[in-house]
Amino acid sequence: MAAESGHGDHQIDGRFNRRAVLVEEAQRRVLAAAGTVASEHVPLAECGGRRLSRELRATCDWPPFARAGLDGYAVRAADTALASPSNPATLRVVDTVAAGGLALAAVEAGTAARVMTGAAVPEGADAVVMLEQTAEAVAGGEKAALIKAAARPGQNVAPRGEEFRLGSPVAAPGELLTPGHAALLGTFGYAAVPVYKRPRVAVFATGSELLPVEAPLAPGQIRDSNSAMVAALIRECGAEPVLCGTLPDELAALREALARVSAAVDMIITTGGVSVGDYDAMAELLRGLASYSSSSPAPAPSMLLFNRVSMRPGSPTSAALLDGKLVLALSGNPGACFVGFELLAAPALRAMQGDPSPAAQAIIARLSSDIGKGSPHVRYVRAKLRFGGDGIVYADPLAFGKSSMMASLAEADGLAVIPSGSQGSKEGDVVQVLLLKRTC
Ligand SMILES: Nc1nc2c(c(=O)[nH]1)N[C@H]1C(S)=C(S)[C@@H](COP(=O)(O)OP(=O)(O)OC[C@H]3O[C@@H](n4cnc5c(N)ncnc54)[C@H](O)[C@@H]3O)O[C@H]1N2
Numbered sequence: 001m002a003a004e005s006g007h008g009d010h011q012i013d014g015r016f017n018r019r020a021v022l023v024e025e026a027q028r029r030v031l032a033a034a035g036t037v038a039s040e041h042v043p044l045a046e047c048g049g050r051r052l053s054r055e056l057r058a059t060c061d062w063p064p065f066a067r068a069g070l071d072g073y074a075v076r077a078a079d080t081a082l083a084s085p086s087n088p089a090t091l092r093v094v095d096t097v098a099a100g101g102l103a104l105a106a107v108e109a110g111t112a113a114r115v116m117t118g119a120a121v122p123e124g125a126d127a128v129v130m131l132e133q134t135a136e137a138v139a140g141g142e143k144a145a146l147i148k149a150a151a152r153p154g155q156n157v158a159p160r161g162e163e164f165r166l167g168s169p170v171a172a173p174g175e176l177l178t179p180g181h182a183a184l185l186g187t188f189g190y191a192a193v194p195v196y197k198r199p200r201v202a203v204f205a206t207g208s209e210l211l212p213v214e215a216p217l218a219p220g221q222i223r224d225s226n227s228a229m230v231a232a233l234i235r236e237c238g239a240e241p242v243l244c245g246t247l248p249d250e251l252a253a254l255r256e257a258l259a260r261v262s263a264a265v266d267m268i269i270t271t272g273g274v275s276v277g278d279y280d281a282m283a284e285l286l287r288g289l290a291s292y293s294s295s296s297p298a299p300a301p302s303m304l305l306f307n308r309v310s311m312r313p314g315s316p317t318s319a320a321l322l323d324g325k326l327v328l329a330l331s332g333n334p335g336a337c338f339v340g341f342e343l344l345a346a347p348a349l350r351a352m353q354g355d356p357s358p359a360a361q362a363i364i365a366r367l368s369s370d371i372g373k374g375s376p377h378v379r380y381v382r383a384k385l386r387f388g389g390d391g392i393v394y395a396d397p398l399a400f401g402k403s404s405m406m407a408s409l410a411e412a413d414g415l416a417v418i419p420s421g422s423q424g425s426k427e428g429d430v431v432q433v434l435l436l437k438r439t440c
C-alpha cells in the first residue's frame, strides 16, 4: 500500500485522501453513468405510473365523428331561429339514433332526428337541442318534435377532430403515464403500451452490527432499517428493489456479493461503510479503483466517480462504476442515506426511465426558524411544509434531523437547502425546498 505523506505515519492507506465534489458535479457524473434501460410493452390497464418509451400519436381524429353531447333532437339551427316556449318550431322526426348507431335519413329543412348522448349527429344537422327544451307531438299524422328554444349552430355537438387530429402527438417519450393517459391511449387503440422497464436495483446493507428486522435486539447491535427504507424509495422512483440482505464489514465479502449480483441488475445501492473507520469496507473497496477524470476519452468499466460530496448530511457518499455497473454507496447513517438517495439515486433512476427532468422538484418557502450554524457544505434540512394563512409556504425545520437520526424522516415532506457559508439561515429567510413527494 502506498504511504500517504503529511498525515502522520500511521495513516498508510489513503483513506483521508478524498476530494469533495459539489452536489451538482456528483449528480452530473451519476447521471452520465446511468444511461437508460430497455423498453417493454405492458397491457394498457397496467401503464399507470410507468414512463413511456416512445412518442405515441393519435390514430384517428378525435372525436372520430360529429357527436351529440346530450339526449335530444339533432336539428338545423336555422329551422329553430324564432323558436321559443310560446312559439315552438315544429319539426318532423325522421329517425332515432342510439349511441353506436347511424342515422338512415339525413336531417333536411323542417326535420329533426332524435339522438342520444354519444350518437353520431346525422348529416344535415348542425345542432342538438336538449330533450328538456322539446316536446313530442304529431303533425300531419307524423311524429314531430316541438322545439322550444332557438339553437346556435354547433350547439351540443362535438365536431370531428375537436380534440385531436390524426397523427397529432398524444404523449411524449419519458412522460409519466397517468390515469388520464390510460384513457387517451385506450381511445386510440393502444392495447399494449411501450414503456421503459422498471430498473432493477440491488440493495445491500453493509455492517456487521446489523440484524434482520425480525430478530430480537442484541447488545451493541441494531436492526437493518436502511434496506427497507431504500427499497421504498426505489419503488417511489418507479424502479424495482432486489433486496440482497446484509453484508459483514469485510472487503472480500462485499466484493464477491456485488460481483455476483451485478449482471442481474441495472444499479447497485449499498449503505454503510463509506467513511474512514477501520471497518468501512465499501470505502476500502472503492479506494482500489482508478479515479474519474473529465479528460478520459471513454469511461473505464470500473472507476471511482467520487468518494466525497460537499453536502451535509451524506458527505462520505460515494459512487463508482464496477464492471460497467453503477454503484451508489450511500452512508449508513439513516438520515444521510435518505438524503444521498434523494439527491443522487432518485434522479438517476428517473433518468434511466427516460424522465427528461429527473432532478428533484423544488419550491421556494420561508423558514419558520433559524438553522443556526453555518457550514462549508450545503445542508439539506428535513422540513415540514405548511401553508400559512398569509398565502406563503413555510418550511418548518424538524427536530431530530441529524444524520444518524430517523425520527424526522417519516414526517418530512421536503429538504430545505441551506447554502454553504458562515451564517446558516435565519427565520424568515427564503430558501429552496426539494420536494420529497413528487407530483410529476
Ligand atoms: N472520523 C470520522 N468519522 C466519521 C466521519 C468522518 O469524516 N471522520 N464521517 C461521519 C459521517 S459524516 C457519516 S455520514 C458517517 C458515515 O458512516 P458510514 O457510511 O461509514 O456508515 P457506517 O459506519 O456503516 O454506519 C454509520 C451509522 O449508521 C448505522 N447504520 C449502518 N447501516 C445501517 C442500516 N442498514 N440500518 C440502520 N442503521 C445503520 C450504523 O450502525 C452506524 O451507527 O460516518 C461518520 N464518521
Ligand code: MOO
Pocket: 311, 312, 313, 314, 315, 316, 331, 333, 335, 336, 403, 404
Ligand atoms: O455527512 Mo454525515 O452524513 O453528516 O453525518
Ligand SMILES: [Mg+2]
Pocket: 272, 273, 274, 275, 276, 277, 280, 332
Ligand atoms: Mg463507518
